[in-house]
Structure formats: C-alpha cells, structure tokens
Amino acid sequence: MLNIDINTESVKTLNLLTLPGRKRRQILRGAGRKVRRDSRDRLKAQKGLYGQAWEERSNGRKDRMLKKLGKHLQVHTNENQADVTFASSRIAKVARAHQDGEKLTQTPPKGQPNYQGPATQKQAKALIKEGYKIRSKPGKGWITPSLKWIKENLTLGQAGLILRILREQEKGPQQWDIQLPARSFLGQNQNEYKQLKNYMFDQATRH
Numbered sequence: 135m136l137n138i139d140i141n142t143e144s145v146k147t148l149n150l151l152t153l154p155g156r157k158r159r160q161i162l163r164g165a166g167r168k169v170r171r172d173s174r175d176r177l178k179a180q181k182g183l184y185g186q187a188w189e190e191r192s193n194g195r196k197d198r199m200l201k202k203l204g205k206h207l208q209v210h211t212n213e214n215q216a217d218v219t220f221a222s223s224r225i226a227k228v229a230r231a232h233q234d235g236e237k238l239t240q241t242p243p244k245g246q247p248n249y250q251g252p253a254t255q256k257q258a259k260a261l262i263k264e265g266y267k268i269r270s271k272p273g274k275g276w277i278t279p280s281l282k283w284i285k286e287n288l289t290l291g292q293a294g295l296i297l298r299i300l301r302e303q304e305k306g307p308q309q310w311d312i313q314l315p316a317r318s319f320l321g322q323n324q325n326e327y328k329q330l331k332n333y334m335f336d337q338a339t340r341h
Contacts, residue, residue, distance in 0.1 A: 135226065136321055138165050138330070139215035150338045155213035161337045165330055166209035166216035172326055173218070174204040176319040183323045189315040200317065203229055207320075218320070235316030241309045249291030257293040258284040264300040 150158060177200055180188050188199060206221045206229075220226040231238050253261075258281040267276040268283075284293065322330060 135217055135219040136169060137215060137217055138162060138169065150334060153338060158213050159211050161334055162214075162216040163209060163211045164337065165334055166211060166218050168330060168333065169216075169218045169322060169326075170207045170209055172322065173207060173320045177201070177204045182316075182318040183321055188317040200229075200232055200319070203232075203319075229320065231314055232317045233320055234318075235314050238312045238314060239309055240312055247290060249289060249294075251290050253285050253288040253290055253293035255281065255285065257288075257290065257297065260297055261293060261300070264297065266296060266300060 150161065153161075176182065180199060182188060190196075191199065203220075203225070206225050208219055208221055210217045210219065220229055228238075230236065261284055262278060262281070266279070266284075268279045269275075270277045279287075288296070
C-alpha cells in the first residue's frame with residue numbers, strides 16, 4: 135500500500151489544509167489516481183521505479199510478468215490522505231513479495247484430483263517424452279503408444295506413478311519456497327513525486 139497525505143511541510147501545503155474537506159479529498163483522489171496510473175504503466179512496461187528492466191523469469195518464459203496486478207489496484211481517499219492499495223490482502227501479499235523481492239512459500243493446489251479418471255493429454259505427452267513403452271504383440275517387442283492409447287488405458291494416478299518412476303522422482307513436497315527478485319512498480323521516483331506535489335499545489339491555488 136502507498137499512502138499520500140497532507141502535512142505541514144511548507145507554506146504551499148497550508149493552502150491545501152485551508153481548503154474545504156471535499157476539495158482536499160478531490161485533490162487527493164486525483165493524486166492517488168496518478169500514482170495508480172504510473173504504477174500500471176510500469177507493470178505494462180515491465181520496468182522498475184527508476185526505469186530498470188525487471189529480471190527475467192528463471193524458467194526462461196518470455197510472457198509478461200505480473201500482468202493481472204494492475205487491475206486490482208484501488209484508490210481510497212478521505213479528507214487528509216489517499217491510499218493506493220489492492221482489492222484483497224492476498225493480492226497485496228503477493229504484490230509486496232514481488233515489489234521487494236521476498237521469499238514466497240508455495241503449496242500444491244487445493245482439492246483432491248480424481249486419480250481414477252483418465253490420464254490427461256499433458257501426462258500422455260510427458261510419458262512419450264520420457265520414453266514410455268508398451269508391449270506390442272507377444273514376441274514382437276516394445277513400441278511407443280499413441281496419445282489416444284494412453285488416455286484410454288491409463289488412469290491419472292497410474293500415469294502419474296509411471297512418470298515418477300521414469301524420472302526417478304519421489305512424491306512432490308507439500309510446500310516449497312521460491313525466492314523472488316525485486317520487481318518494483320508501486321510508488322514514485324523522485325521526478326514523479328515532484329510532479330505529484332506540483333499537481334496538488336496547483337489544484338489548491340485553483341480553488
């Protein structure tokens with residue numbers, strides 16, 4: 135969350151303090167929206183507060199990062215301050231972890247999968263990639279099955295077990311930590327802060 139408040143740091147600020155509460159709130163709402171707009175622009179540009187490019191994903195994926203965070207940014211105001219924050223504490227926690235480069239604890243998705251259901255397309259492709267073979271006809275050796283055969287003859291649980299055996303993996307952990315690099319976007323750099331103050335002072339003198 136980013137807080138914008140009115141204090142008594144200068145004579146100009148006193149102009150804001152002497153305005154009616156409704157006018158102060160209107161000015162602060164405009165300031166909060168500017169901060170939100172600047173933050174969304176950084177998310178779109180994939181750049182930090184000072185124009186630095188974000189560190190790329192560790193897995194090499196090139197699609198845009200944090201692309202859904204911007205729509206959750208909200209501005210809340212009263213007569214003396216504006217808060218730029220997120221729609222829920224869960225989203226705010228994720229955003230802060232990316233902003234500051236914190237460690238996130240991940241857990242498997244909730245809900246028990248239907249292990250008796252058919253193997254998925256993804257599992258079928260993974261099995262073939264790992265070299266899964268089945269008996270051809272008696273005495274005819276081994277062949278690579280088709281995706282269709284795997285999905286029709288193996289359950290989700292069976293496919294998962296075979297994959298773990300082929301990869302020599304144990305059952306996955308119940309939780310694990312991911313260290314995120316800092317990818318700042320919320321806030322203002324020195325130039326933006328100066329522009330924001332000038333905007334607020336200009337609005338105060340207009341009223």
